[in-house]
Amino acid sequence: MNGDRAGQSRDRQGAVSRLVVGRNVRKVDGVKLVTGGAAFTDDVHIPGMLHGKILPSPHAHARIRRIDTSKAKALAGVHAVLTYKDVPRVPHTTAGQAWPEPSPHDTYLLDSKVRFVGDRVAAVAAESRAIAERALKLIEVEYEILPAVLDMEQAMAAGAPVIHDEPDSTKIYDRQRNIAGYILREIGSVEQGFAEADHIFERQYRTQRQQHCPIEPHVTICWLDADARLVIRTSTQVPYHCRRQVAMILQIPVSRVHVVKPRIGGGFGGKQEMLLEDICGALALASRRPVKIEYTREEEFYMARSRHPQILRMKMGVKRDGTVVASQLTVLATTGAYGSHSTTVQGNTGSKVLPLYRAAHMRFECHVVYTNAPVAGAFRGYGCPQGFFAQETLVDEIACELGMDPMDFHRNNVIRLGDTDLLSAQLGEGKEGLPRLVRSCGLPQCMESAARAIGWTQKRKSLPNGHSHLRRGVGMACTMQGSGIAGVDWASAFLKMNEDGSFFLQVGASDVGAGADTVLSQIAAETLGVTLDKVIITSGDTDITPFDVGAYASSTTIISGGAVKKAAARVRSQVLELASKMLDAPVDQLDCANNEIFTTCACRKSVSMTDLAMQAMYKEKLQIMDGASHFNTDSPPPFCATFAEVEVDTETGQVRVVHLATAVDPGTAINPMQAEGQVEGAVAQGLGYALTEELLLDAAGRPVNPNFLDYKMFGAQDMPKLTTILVETDEPLGPYGAKSISEVPINGPAPAIANAIFHAVGVRIRKLPIRPEDVLRALHAERPANLEEELLTQ
Amino acid sequence: MFDKVEAFYRPANVREALRLLQSGKGQARVVAGGTDVVVEGDDSVRYLIDITHAGLSYIRRRGTASVIGATTTMAELEASDAMQALAGGLLSRAARWCGSALVRNLATLGGNMANGSPAADMATPLLVLDASVVMVNARSRHKLPLAEYLAGARTKRHARSLLVEVVVPEPPNGKGCRWSFQKLGRTAVDISLVNVAAGLQLDSRGRVKWARIALGAVAPAPMRASGAEQRMKGRILDQALLAEIGAEVAREVSPISDARASAEYRREISSVLTRRALEECSAHVGCSL
């Protein structure tokens, strides 16, 4: 917490009177989390519960010729064994998106074909995990092994094996060529733009497969309640989408499904997915017993989801003075064996990245291809980390080539208050979108404050590098994101008053650990004029709480928060109406704060929320309650500036990040401490993305490093000094001026570090993660031999 | 993991441990800290024999030698005054590089050797110190040089034996004597991509009198760079010699490529870390490098 919260409420009208919003209140669910209360999915035991286990495909691509489960079924303690023969065949996507999902419907509960190592072959439910594992071994499968394609550059080639040759899948762009999705959008004419440019730069970049690594792997418990309805207690970011999708896949009415989202041990997008709920539900229905499936860490690595690897070609045309006139991004991405989030993630790579610069001409083209690899999906940043790595590294290169300070280049070219981003209008959630108007923008201030924190001006000029093999450098990147999907994401909230003047707040929103329950309670309390302890929140339970699309697209604070604010305002008017009667004063002369309703005139009359509640319930016979729905037609961008100082060991290629300063404009920070926590978490994942994290596959498509000894995340000891700065602005479309914060800071570390490496040692690394040996190879390649020798002899 | 395990024993002495190991008929497995055994999770194991209560946690002097019991933990090696005094604290310093604080509270020196990993961080400093291990089985107790043991740590030959202690003979000492341990990992808690230990004794005229260089994770087992050691004898340690040694070491290692690093990278890092180790040693003895 060393942020200098520049520009905070100070100068904002009315901010002083806020009692709950903008304050560092404690997490409303904090105590049960830190005391080990029964909070998470797996913290309960349902009597009679069985262990479910999935038989993963050992082959990257194969047809199941024969499958015999009789021995497995005969094993004592086994209650259900399912193969594709036992379940309905409903093409669907596992992407937890609003209906109709823009992702291809190319997935089946179980299928007679397997498309990656880890794909579902069969599932069992047994009395113990050991029995379930033994049963899996007893399932006899005869595979016809098919040629597999693992390299995305070969997926579209003639003669490549067709991964989705089944006729019933839908929404696949070109199944014969393994193209899940294709995007082409242009603003202006890049051809004309490049013709007008004095300099044109074009480079290729590569990004890797990163896994979310949530501390809690995917886990689901399903059972039939006393009314034989299917209850699904699950680690999900999208309880409502999950309910709809499971009902469709299992072919039961939505009304027969009850999804409960308890506390979640991290989602990061990996749980914006209907992943285990369908198969776990099918096992519960087949065995008529409660069933739990929990991924092991190894399974989580390759049977859950990961970030889409991409090959990006970025081209920019600039004037002699550094003004960007045209930019073009051409992307090849792979979604793995199924198209979950395929076009939407990749759409973001264009629509949220290119418009950072005010070029009149922009073009984005992308092929998303199938390969026989683990499935990619939603992941914090949602396509932006890849795009910004390319764009911000190229921009740094251009600035350096033109002899400009990258800060100046950014200052001159980045999107400003009042600008309209037209690319977003063309590129929405799998369809045409809506134009984005920038109504709040703290980006210039973000740049200035993070630059100051890192000591930019002085360090760009001179660093104490001397003759040592350790060389320091500083680099920067600017990034943005969205706040909810314009015109798609929507949420609702419901509030009712209790006898003691407290309120029940019911929201469909899904707190996945990021603190939504706290922030939404703060918004309700502020609006109602009560203290935070008077708001009791229930979230993410499809039987109790009203609809919400779920926790994704940085939407919860702005969209669900907007619904809460509306509902609370309605309830507040009911409260004031009754108070007006009780205090004999007109409503417009009433206000409430601190659990009291009082007159604003000189007479100073007041009534407590408790007395008012008793009056309402036992005299007026009135339940004070109301609900509201909310959506936005625009997605206000939060902005971020990331500045890094690194130290490169020129003999080993090791890169140590010394200091990382991140300044973010989240609109209003409803809870600054939580906001800073989100920045730091995003930065930790961004550092791993930049330097160490990559899920590797061998030539047969098997995961090479599905464990934490071999897949390296940043640990506490690896973290650099962090400076986190909140540059608050007032967003007209957000509740109390809030936008979003949890995704945008993940985009900056990779390009900022790559640029700092260039500043330190003069080599450009265009591939992630930036491994020591890649740096060393680049140093050997780019450094003249005499300089090398000179260094050696020092 | 360990689904076939029927019994977990905690013998109170070595004799009992050996008897259990014998009666396990090849399906028993010794556990010390468990930080390798549990990760491995070998499903053929039916009996686990925990030796941490068998009286093997000690650091003693025997004559001029230091003797370290097999179940002495990395944390104990780090904190021990005797270890901090031995060879400039080489073993304490290397132990500090093993995993996280949590791992070091469990991980034992014996386990680090017996696991037979080419990357074991304690192997290279012990090779530099000319250490031996004492092996005990139902019939005999014998001492063998660590290098010889490491070459076959996980073979049938030692399957029914216990490593009971590590013996470190009195190392060369005096003013002209220095030690270094260097490790490169991808993050703070990581198995070595390469590790190097070195020991150096210079005579009064600054010539190399005695030298040891050992490298880990660059060959099937932790190894001594004997060729490089030979080349140094009797010579003044200057930049030219360092470059020569670096090149020689790169020739002596035989690394593989895996998910952590490529063979070429490991080879290059072997010479870089060797040079750094020798530089650290010579800096301490006031050499003019």
Ligand SMILES: Cc1cc2nc3c(=O)[nH]c(=O)nc-3n(C[C@H](O)[C@H](O)[C@H](O)COP(=O)(O)OP(=O)(O)OC[C@H]3O[C@@H](n4cnc5c(N)ncnc54)[C@H](O)[C@@H]3O)c2cc1C
């Ligand atoms: C997160 C993590 C990080 C790690 N980091 C490092 C690191 O940085 N450097 C490093 O070198 N290692 C590292 N390791 C590996 C491990 O911690 C060490 O090798 C440790 O010293 C093993 O000791 P242990 O007592 O836990 O062995 P155990 O796991 O108990 O046993 C290891 C093997 O040795 C056998 N064994 C144990 N003791 C004896 C004995 N006295 N006689 C005969 N056989 C025996 C066992 O049967 C088994 O085969 C790490 C492990 C983890 C989990």
